[in-house]
Amino acid sequence: MERIYLDNAATTRVDAEVLKAMEPYFTDDFGNMASLHAWGREAETAADKARREITKKVNGKEHRLVFTSGGTESNNFALKGIAFANREKGRHIITTKIEHDCVLNASRWLEKRGFDVTYLPVDREGFVSPDDFAGAIRKDTILASVMHANNEIGTIEPVRELGKIAHEHDVLFHTDACQSFTKVPIDLRKDSIDLMTVNSHKIYGPKGVGGLFIRQGVRIEPLLHGGGQEFGYRSGTVNVAGIVGFAKAVDMMKEKHIRNMEKMRDLLIEGALEIDKSWLNGPRGEKRLPNNAHFGFEHIEGEALIIHLDLKGIAASTGSACSSKSLEPSHVLTAIGLRPEQAHGSVRFSTGKETTKEQIEYTLEALRESVETLRKMSPFG
Amino acid sequence: MERIYLDNAATTRVDAEVLKAMEPYFTDDFGNMASLHAWGREAETAADKARREITKKVNGKEHRLVFTSGGTESNNFALKGIAFANREKGRHIITTKIEHDCVLNASRWLEKRGFDVTYLPVDREGFVSPDDFAGAIRKDTILASVMHANNEIGTIEPVRELGKIAHEHDVLFHTDACQSFTKVPIDLRKDSIDLMTVNSHKIYGPKGVGGLFIRQGVRIEPLLHGGGQEFGYRSGTVNVAGIVGFAKAVDMMKEKHIRNMEKMRDLLIEGALEIDKSWLNGPRGEKRLPNNAHFGFEHIEGEALIIHLDLKGIAASTGSACSSKSLEPSHVLTAIGLRPEQAHGSVRFSTGKETTKEQIEYTLEALRESVETLRKMSPFG
Amino acid sequence: MAMQYNEKVMEHFRHPRNMGVIENPDAVGFVGNKTCGDAMKIFLRVEKRNGKNIIKDIKFQTYGCVSAIATTSITTEMVKGKTLDEAYNIGRADAARELGGLPPIKMHCSNLASEAIQAAIDDYRKKHKNIKENV
Amino acid sequence: MAMQYNEKVMEHFRHPRNMGVIENPDAVGFVGNKTCGDAMKIFLRVEKRNGKNIIKDIKFQTYGCVSAIATTSITTEMVKGKTLDEAYNIGRADAARELGGLPPIKMHCSNLASEAIQAAIDDYRKKHKNIKENV
Numbered sequence A, B: 001m002e003r004i005y006l007d008n009a010a011t012t013r014v015d016a017e018v019l020k021a022m023e024p025y026f027t028d029d030f031g032n033m034a035s036l037h038a039w040g041r042e043a044e045t046a047a048d049k050a051r052r053e054i055t056k057k058v059n060g061k062e063h064r065l066v067f068t069s070g071g072t073e074s075n076n077f078a079l080k081g082i083a084f085a086n087r088e089k090g091r092h093i094i095t096t097k098i099e100h101d102c103v104l105n106a107s108r109w110l111e112k113r114g115f116d117v118t119y120l121p122v123d124r125e126g127f128v129s130p131d132d133f134a135g136a137i138r139k140d141t142i143l144a145s146v147m148h149a150n151n152e153i154g155t156i157e158p159v160r161e162l163g164k165i166a167h168e169h170d171v172l173f174h175t176d177a178c179q180s181f182t183k184v185p186i187d188l189r190k191d192s193i194d195l196m197t198v199n200s201h202k203i204y205g206p207k208g209v210g211g212l213f214i215r216q217g218v219r220i221e222p223l224l225h226g227g228g229q230e231f232g233y234r235s236g237t238v239n240v241a242g243i244v245g246f247a248k249a250v251d252m253m254k255e256k257h258i259r260n261m262e263k264m265r266d267l268l269i270e271g272a273l274e275i276d277k278s279w280l281n282g283p284r285g286e287k288r289l290p291n292n293a294h295f296g297f298e299h300i301e302g303e304a305l306i307i308h309l310d311l312k313g314i315a316a317s318t319g320s321a322c323s324s325k326s327l328e329p330s331h332v333l334t335a336i337g338l339r340p341e342q343a344h345g346s347v348r349f350s351t352g353k354e355t356t357k358e359q360i361e362y363t364l365e366a367l368r369e370s371v372e373t374l375r376k377m378s379p380f381g
Numbered sequence C, D: 001m002a003m004q005y006n007e008k009v010m011e012h013f014r015h016p017r018n019m020g021v022i023e024n025p026d027a028v029g030f031v032g033n034k035t036c037g038d039a040m041k042i043f044l045r046v047e048k049r050n051g052k053n054i055i056k057d058i059k060f061q062t063y064g065c066v067s068a069i070a071t072t073s074i075t076t077e078m079v080k081g082k083t084l085d086e087a088y089n090i091g092r093a094d095a096a097r098e099l100g101g102l103p104p105i106k107m108h109c110s111n112l113a114s115e116a117i118q119a120a121i122d123d124y125r126k127k128h129k130n131i132k133e134n135v
């Protein structure tokens, strides 16, 4: 049985060339960047080169890239670090209802520590309204955090507009770009971004590596205190091999890969919507992540569908309550106005640079069958 | 020129077999542990196996190993997590003057947040006195954090005794075992340890991977909030390849490797002390890390000596002020009572499992020469 | 957390036993709803044998996750041929045990199957009582 | 942070110019101390030429880090053959520039070399003044 991986939004395969680029930093140039000797200098040179290359991709001339252990750490660092460092200025933070759990749960933690957080609603396609955003800004607002693209339904938020509004009101602007980085253009300067979260394992790089771009001059408190690595912003022995792999992954993402994701996504959307009582969540076209397809199927429970597809060798994901620890359906699907029974029947397919037309055709066939089988099993079918 | 790496306390080469064990988890079984499908299950199975294997090494029957990005994160997590979760019980924490920067700086941060920290002194060999420890415990003490072995001078602290005292007073006991893990026996149960920090890159595993053992039932708040991975203790996509490498590294550390480190350490100590006006910092024998040799040389500035040795292909480290960002000599050397000029002239050599007698002989020859040259250059020589 | 279902659970999910409907059943039980993500319908054919009410045939329909489907499937197997009293006493823990265990977070899903059977038996008893009374 | 010294700095560290002592020097300058980790001693031989005081020979001893050693070395090269007034005006930035740059955190180390030379020149002037006065 061929196995078909359509869960690239969850994580990606490390590209063989990325692994090759990393290898010397495991076994040969394995030094600690903080060391004075040749091994230390080699490590530092490699990490600084990686830092420069990644920073160039997003026009980060006024920014410093601080390496972290991933998107979750970067988001926790950004929110808590800005909050604690600027609490004399104000205690109000703006974010949205559809952020990743790490932004939401860091925000909730800050609420318990005396901060006040506004969670902006979104429309049925998942868009934050710039008017709502502007309206939420208060005198004591210090930070706004709006994701660049949503990980479930693929909505690309109008960060340029939001960043501009934030800056007009002297509010720092952070965006979580874990899903969009290298896939959707972003420009730290033109998009008025003060802080941006990125990670490596969504773009064919290794897990356990991420970064936070920080505009120079922005006051932020470290999350990890210690030896003062990463310009004092993030202590801990730097994961040089991981960083080199991250930079290689960034370098390897080419236009043709994105075009392939997009084409496969569109084939999938077209085919899946031919299934009876199905619908697409999130927007169509330009404003959708190139690799995201997210469907609802009536009378279907998502976990059962995912496992059914899994038995046919196909990897996808669901926002169904049954698949989550909280037993609540996805907060994103709820935020776009789906009823619980609609959220339960949701499935996300995320295409990759290696996805083929044959794989999509096989997947559509399997999807049709599985939906039919499960509906037949159901008392509602 | 042969290159001789004697800075294994800073970081180690990733063992070729460790890398081999990791490789499949980069490119084949690359799934996200949180995914429902086959890729997710493979990842989870691998991580859980690694977790069990590592936990077994330290008799962690009542503990859960939570994977993190390294020693710095684990220590920040332990201190801040325990402090915040138990602040209704009390606000006093005990630690020592010779902890790693990440424990000290996390403690200082907690002091700014309303906690009260006692930094215990040590004797000339770096030992914490159990009497001092017992004397420092107050009614409102919630946590004591004492490192298992010191990273600079190699002193192995009497954690079993300290843990027992802590428990008698209902104080949680944390130990930072980054330097000693797998090299010096420890038993989470017998040593009365509630929390223990470990990491991978000091034992021939990859950088960016560590863990915190947490006794079940201990109240601790996460440092990284988010998707609820790692039993809800540490969010973020789990670095499966790194964890598999960590477990392999733990498995590969054998008695013979430790015996080799020890033998090479002793050769080095014997030879270096033959140099005029030299001395050993830290204790001798059983109570010293098997791979640590730490010397002082009068009239020598450490950075110059390290770079001199570096020119001869030898990697070592120093606690000299000139090598640090703060331009202060090492807090550990100050704590054991060295005068600043003595601290400036300090050098640490840390042997490894691959260190040979020939390398030690060459190193001693180089050391003698370098010390002589630098002393000749000095106005004090 | 990847759900680690065992072989037996997966076997019942892949090939559910007694899946379907009984035309003109003696009793029907329905529990759950779409909003909470799990719903089950149980159809019974009951036969009197030696003065006892025996479940002669049983069919089910389930909307829900893997655990819900597998526990309904195995529960129908377990109660088939049993008396109504015996069937009524088969609790949720029994189905999970018979399946060789479920992921802890999924234990709640196993409630529904026994509840659905109890609902069907209640339905049968209600109807039967009515019949008796009406005679 | 690994210190990234450039080639020229390393060359001066490896092969310090004018290292050593001058027997019976015309002047001596000493700055720094062991406690702060850097100390330097400068020995001068001064010659009058065309009415000017020229540094004819210079030697140094340094206790300190790579930057300290390299800046002393290059500073002695820079002042050799210069008049005392010229030498006095060579500031710390000059040595660092001549070396092609130092790691930012190490810039402070370059102070000491010019200070040591100024101390030696002060010593020369003091002695000389005394001689004049005593004549």
Ligand SMILES: Cc1ncc(COP(=O)(O)O)c(C=O)c1O
Pocket: A009, A010, A069, A070, A071, A072, A073, A075, A100, A102, A147, A149, A150, A151, A176, A177, A178, A179, A199, A200, A201, A210, B235, B236, B237
């Ligand atoms: C939008 C978004 N933010 C944050 C994260 C968390 O990143 P990481 O898994 O690297 O911690 C993810 C992915 O998991 C994501 O999709």
Ligand SMILES: Cc1ncc(COP(=O)(O)O)c(C=O)c1O
Pocket: A235, A236, A237, B009, B010, B069, B070, B071, B072, B073, B075, B100, B102, B147, B149, B150, B151, B176, B177, B178, B179, B199, B200, B201, B210
């Ligand atoms: C004793 C001790 N604690 C903590 C750390 C920090 O660990 P890491 O580098 O994995 O963050 C180290 C090493 O750097 C150490 O030696």
